[in-house]
Amino acid sequence: MAETVQVYGYRVRQARTIRSSPIKPLAQLLGMSPSAWTALERSASTAMPVMRLRALAAKLRFPHDFFLTPPGGLPVHRGSLLLRAKKTIKIAEIDALTAFAEMVQELWQSLAEHATHPPLRIPIGLPAGTSPEEAARLTRSALDLREDEPIAHVMHTVERAGIPIAVAGVGMPDAKHDAFSVWAGDFHDEPLIVAKPVNSWERTRWSIAHELGHLVMHHGIIPDDAEEQANRFANEFLLPVSSLQKEWPSAATLSTLYSLKQRWHMSLASLIMHGRQNGLLDEARASGLFKQLSARRDPHTQVTWKVQEPGWSDLAPERPRLIAVMVERGLEEQPSARLLSSISGKWADDLMQEVLDGQRPAPAVSRAEGRRSQEVESVSNVIALRRRA
Incomplete structure (x- = not known):
């Protein structure tokens, strides 16, 4: 008799859905009917031959242990x-x-x-x-x-x-x-x-x-x-109406609104919407400004301002840092995909790497890159975390 292991059905579903893999080809790969696959995903756990598990793990690019680990975390509906x-x-x-x-x-x-x-x-x-x-x-x-x-x-x-x-x-x-x-x-x-x-x-x-x-x-x-x-x-x-009303230009044009964009770090499009919502622009003027955004183009790229506004590259896009900080402070190690996978259900390394790649580097690295140095300095102390006893 082939060696079997207990596979958690919900883990199978998580791996399949996060990889956007349809059921039918996966069922065929493992010699199962689609209905049998559905039953597998709905089961608490099912005995599966080791060879079949290996084929499943290879196809979905997940480690074997993921399917053998009880589902953790909180459900997301x-x-x-x-x-x-x-x-x-x-x-x-x-x-x-x-x-x-x-x-x-x-x-x-x-x-x-x-x-x-x-x-x-x-x-x-x-x-x-x-x-x-x-x-x-x-x-x-x-x-x-x-x-x-x-x-x-x-x-x-x-x-x-x-x-x-x-x-x-x-x-x-x-x-x-x-x-x-x-x-x-x-x-x-x-x-x-x-x-x-x-x-x-x-x-x-x-x-x-x-x-x-x-x-x-x-x-x-x-x-x-x-x-x-x-x-x-x-x-x-992003911009409370009390300040919006005080700082709104007497003649709203894309040029005069640009100073508001630079100060409050909002797009021209959102400023136009905000002004219209609060009675600082009538419908006709707001519509005219939106048409100008669609008509004007970057002279170098020829991309319209509606797609890419002027000043779009003046600042680096914000990135989070809390997950990385919790690893550094709580585990006293540098974050890595393998480390994150090992402590949280054996999720695939490439998926954990996606999360890490989206985290902001440590403040010293950010300053060396020379982008948004003043802002990085102001937020360098991200969260005062402490290691759990």
Whole structure:
């Protein structure tokens, strides 16, 4: 009789979905029917011949031990992912993002066994009818942010609020999907943000603020206008209307708005939307400014300002650092994919490397690179973590 091992069905599902592998060819590879494969994924555990496990692991590019390790972390429910234009994404793509979120959440829980992390500081459970603008103001207050000062580093601020962020080249196929957020766990009490490594600092900051808005306002029932609410939250969080009104130019043009962009680190497009929302621009003028963004081009690349605004390369896109810091402080080792895999369920090294590649280097390395030196200096003390006893 062939040697068998107990394989956890949920681990099989996680590996298949995160690799976006359809069931039928995998079932054929292992000499199974699609219905038998489905039964395998739904089972708590199933005896599997070792040779079959080796073929499965090789095909999905996962270590054998992953399938033999009980599922850890907190469950992430597919329907709880907050994504823009969610209806345009295929179910298989949502499943892959769900599995990725589960991987990061399992890593986060594992790291919490070795190092403390910042307590959650964002307001949740806001009264019904709270406007996105008021939610943003309450959030800035909870995070000790002044209304008359720009946020130096949005990701750093969110991480200090106790929310882990992973930046990785995950499968968000639409240009609208730069990031997603989720409340994980049986009680939906563990927040997480995942973002793509886009090269636009404006889009990066705004996307993280947008996802923060989801976490603050949509902890439970998700309204039909959730995306519009998160848009309004992001604009108000990045630039409170009290300062917007004081600093709004007497004649709003792309040139005069550019100074606001430089000071508050927001895109021209988001400033136009913010001004329109707060009555500083009428519909006709806002429409005209958007048309100018579409018409004007970079003289060197010929890319329109709507796609790539002027100043897009002035700053380096923000990146998170909390996961790396927890490894350094809690495990007293330099982060590596193999190390992260070893402490959190034996996830594939290449997936863990995706997470590490999205982390900001240590402050000394960042200063040597010479980009955003002043900002890096201001956020060099990321989080005051301590190693768990």
